Amino acid sequence: MKAYLSRRYHFSASHRLHSEAFDEGQNQQVFGKCNNPHGHGHNYTVEVTFSGRVNPVTGMVCDLGALDAFARENLIDRFDHTNLNLLHCFENRVSTTENLSVEVYRIFAGFSAAHLERVHIEETSNNSFDYAGDAMPAEGTH
Numbered sequence: 001m002k003a004y005l006s007r008r009y010h011f012s013a014s015h016r017l018h019s020e021a022f023d024e025g026q027n028q029q030v031f032g033k034c035n036n037p038h039g040h041g042h043n044y045t046v047e048v049t050f051s052g053r054v055n056p057v058t059g060m061v062c063d064l065g066a067l068d069a070f071a072r073e074n075l076i077d078r079f080d081h082t083n084l085n086l087l088h089c090f091e092n093r094v095s096t097t098e099n100l101s102v103e104v105y106r107i108f109a110g111f112s113a114a115h116l117e118r119v120h121i122e123e124t125s126n127n128s129f130d131y132a133g134d135a136m137p138a139e140g141t142h
């Protein structure tokens with residue numbers, strides 16, 4: 001019997017949408033107000049969803065306490081109250097929430113107690129992003 005477990009975590013961080021591949025004008029044109037040199041912040045909500053068989057003894061897909069401890073060490077302590085642009089994972093990537101979702105997926109894929117189905121991140125009350133670790137379809141097929 002396969003079941004799904006989702007858990008939400010929250011952290012606050014600043015960022016600036018900026019690409020070294022663009023000049024100042026292109027950055028302004030592509031990222032608009034989000035390219036403001038002083039940056040801005042968000043209260044991010046991260047939701048991770050795992051799947052697995054329900055343990056016949058504990059009745060659990062995985063232990064929430066273990067997941068919370070993993071999230072505290074590998075997500076909250078790493079991202080909360082930081083400037084995302086200064087983190088190693090954004091050295092060569094724009095700090096969009098798509099890229100953040102990919103990084104958070106990579107992190108939680110390391111939580112081996114259950115199968116990671118997807119990562120869902122809410123950046124503002126108007127936008128959210130999902131990443132399920134699927135390989136991109138070959139060019140021209142999507």
Ligand SMILES: Nc1nc2c(c(=O)[nH]1)N=C([C@H](O)[C@H](O)COP(=O)(O)OP(=O)(O)OP(=O)(O)O)CN2
Nearest residue numbers: 017034040041042095096097098123124125126127
């Ligand atoms: N494809 C993406 N586009 C944008 C992203 C992103 O991660 N991926 N991020 C931003 C900015 O971070 C911006 O701060 C949030 O976008 P914006 O739509 O301007 O903000 P909201 O209207 O949702 O909320 P407010 O805080 O009220 O402006 C932009 N684009």
Ligand SMILES: [Zn+2]
Nearest residue numbers: 015034040042
């Ligand atoms: Zn932003």
